Amino acid sequence: MSAVEQAFSRSYAQARQQFLEATATAGMALQSQPHPLTGVEGEALAMDVARDGAMDADKLLILSSACHGIEGYCGSGVQMYALRDAEWLDKARSAGVAVLYVHALNPHGFSYGRRVTQENVDLNRNFVDFSQPLPANAAYDQLHDVIIPAQWPPGPEAEQAMQAFIAANGMKAWQAAVAQGQYRHPQGVFFGGQAPTWSNQILRQVLRQHGSQARQIAWIDVHTGLGPNGYGERIFTGPPGDAAMLARARRWWDGAGATPVTSIDDGSSSSPPLSGLLWNSVAQECPQAAFTGMALEYGVLPVHATLDALRADHWLHQHPEAPEAQQAAIHQQMREAFYDESAAWKGQIISQARQALFQTVDGLGSDAS
Template sequence: MNDTQVIDLFSPDYAQARRKFMQAAQARGLSVDSHMLPLPGAQGEVLATDVVLDGPADASRMLIVISGVHGVEGFCGSAIQTGMLRMGGAVLPSDTSVLYVHAVNPYGFSHLRRATQENIDLNRNFVDFTKPLPINSGYGEIHDSLLPTQWPPLPDNEARIAEYRERHGVRGLQRAISLGQHSHADGLHYGGLEPAWSNKTFRSILRRYATQVRQLASIDIHTGLGPYGVGERIFASMDEDPAVLASGRRWWGELTSVTTGTSTSIPLTGPIQCALTDECPQARHVGICLEYGTYPMERVSAAMRAEHWLHRHGSGDTAQATGIQQEMKDAFYPDEPDWKHTVWQQGSQVCLQALRGLQEDAALPSLAT
C-alpha cells in the first residue's frame, strides 16, 4: 500500500471505521454478520460487533483478528482489519480462514471509553462467574484517590497514591490499579458480576464460526502501553504447553510474557483469551496481544483516570468534559501519520506471519490434523 492508502485505513470515529470495514468486506464479496447492540452511538449511529469470515467455513486452521476489546483502542485494530481485507484473499493458504471480529466493545469505541456500557473492562470479565470472584484488595485502598470528587485532583489526593507506590513499588501500584476488580462498579477496570453483552456476543461468534477448527491463531489488538508506535507482541495463550509458546516464537519472533514480568502489561483477571479456550477446546491455540505504545504512561494513565472521573461524577463544565474526552481519544489513538504507518506495517506483518505459521505447523508430523 502507498502512503495515502495506509492513512485511509484509519478513521476519525467509530461510524466511519465501521463503514470502511464493511465496505472492504463487501468489495471482496464477503458477507458481514452484524450483532447489534440496542443502544445509540455517540452520533446516534447503529452500534454493532461486526464479523467477517474470509476463507472456507469448514477450514481446519483459522486466524482470528480482534479489535475494540477496549473500545477507544479500536481505531488501531479496525484499521489493520480493514487493510487486511483490502489486501485480498490471495494471501490465504489452503484450508485456512481468517475471522475478523470488529469492535467487540462498540459502545466504548463510539463513546471514546475503554469500558463497555456496563462500565466493564472486558479483559477482566471473562471469568467463571459460578466460582468466587477474584479479589483485588489493593484497588479498594486507592479507589477514591484515583477518582476523587474534584478534578483535577488535589495535591493531597495524589500524595495518597504516591504513598501507596512507595509501599508497594511501581509494579505494585500498577497491579492494584490494573489487575481487575469486582468490588467497585463505578471504578477503573471493573470486571462485573456477570458476563457483559460483549462477552456473550463474542462467545456466540466463536460457537458459530470456530467449533471445527483444529489449529487456531489469534491477534488481539490494543493500544496505550509501551514506546510510541512499537507493537509489543505479548504471548496470550492460556495453554501452558511449552510447545505452544515455541510455535508463537517461531511465528512471530520475540514474545513478552505477563507471567514472567517481561511485558509492559501485568497478568489480568479474565482476559478475552479465556473465551477462546472455553469455546474452542478442540483447537490448539497460539495467540498474542499486539499492544501498541502511544504516549508516556503518565499521560495515558491521567487520561484514563479523568475519563473515568467524568463517568463517575459528571461535569457541569462542557469545555472540561469535551477536553477530557478528546484527551482520552488522543492518548489511545495518536492521529499522526508516522504512528499510523508503523501500526499498519507491524499489524499486517503479524497477521501474515500467523498465516504462514499455521501452514508451517500443519506440516509438522506432531501437529498434523
C-alpha cells in the first residue's frame, strides 16, 4: 500500500489511532478534548489537537478536519500524510511557522457517518451571535417538508414540488435554499442550531490557547462534497467585502492562476452564500492576528446526488425504525457522497493539499512584515 493510501482510514476509530501515533512519533505536544458521548463502535470521541512549533510563534497555520463529520475521512487523510511528510515538516519548522493540527472538529459526526454534530447541527452554520435575531431562510421554510418528506424515497408529490421549484428558480437557487443555513427546523438539513454546540465551544478554547500570541493566523479547513470529482476548490473564508484579505488569499494560493481562489461573496465559488461560518471564531477569539483562511473543498459526486444523500440521512435520523437494509443503503449513500475510496482520488487530494500547505508557509513568510 502506498504512503498516500496509508494516510486514509476506514473508520473514525482507526483515523484517531493513526493520528495519536503519528503525533507521538513526530514528538508533538498533544491535547485531547474528550467528547461527552461515545462513538458508533463504543469508542471514545475527542477533538485531538497537536502543535508543532513554539507557543509564542508569530505565525500559526491551522489545519483542521471533520468540521462536517463524515468529511473527516478526507481531512484526516490530509493531516496524516502531512504528519509523516519529512519535507513538509522541515519546511514549516525552518520558516518558523507553528502548525496546529486539529483532528476531528466534529468527532461524533465522523464516527457515526453523519455530516452534523450530535445536536443535529451543521457546525459550519453554528458561528452566529445567538444573542441576536437569527438569520432567516424563507425559501427553506417553504421547502422543509419537501426536502425531508414523510417517506423515503420521496413520493411523487414531494418530487414534483422540488422539480417545480427548480424549474421556476434554477438548480443554484435550490442549492442555496437547502444549504444556506436555517435556524427554525432542528430536525432539518443545514440546521445552524439555537445555541453554540460542544464543538463550537471547544474550538474556541483551542483558538484562545493556541492563537492568542500569533500575529498571523492561516487556516486550511478540509471539506468534501462540492465540485468536480477530485478537484480541490480553494474557497476564501473571511468577512464579506474584505478586499484586502481576499487579495492576500489569492496572492498566497492562486498559483498564478493555476489554482484559483474563489469566493462565495462574488459568485465565483461552487458554494452559495452561507451563514454562521467557522472563520468567525478566529476574528472573535484571536482579534490581534491578521487572518487568512480557506476551505479546501474536494468534489466527490454531483451536487444533486450529494444533497439527496443528506436528505436521506436526515430522514433516517427521524425514522430509526426503518428496515435494516434501507438503513445500510443510506449509510453507504452518505459515505459515497463524501468520500471516494479510489487510489486516484486519494492521490489528487494529497497532491493538492500538499501544494496548498507549502504555499501557505511561503505566504506567511512573504507577509511577515
